Amino acid sequence: MKVVVNQDACIGCGACTYTCEEVFEMDEKGLSTCKLKGEIPVELEQSVKDAMDACPTGAIVLADGETEEPLAEAA
Numbered sequence: 001m002k003v004v005v006n007q008d009a010c011i012g013c014g015a016c017t018y019t020c021e022e023v024f025e026m027d028e029k030g031l032s033t034c035k036l037k038g039e040i041p042v043e044l045e046q047s048v049k050d051a052m053d054a055c056p057t058g059a060i061v062l063a064d065g066e067t068e069e070p071l072a073e074a075a
């Protein structure tokens, strides 16, 4: 999974950085940014999901699709 922070929705509360400091950090504007640009390591996925749940504005979104588990292609 990959995630991005929609800074238009972020209110800078810091919940995501508190929940998952390995992935999220506050930038110079006081808004969260995802410091991992690529695939989230498997061991951090749960922490990232917790951060998504903790975000009061839904600003953390999946970068590569609308669902966490894409449907398998039909054979």
Ligand code: SF4
Binding pocket: 005, 009, 010, 011, 012, 013, 014, 015, 016, 017, 031, 032, 054, 055, 056, 057, 058, 059, 060
């Ligand atoms: S939890 Fe959401 S609103 Fe709060 S800093 Fe993180 S992205 Fe922004």
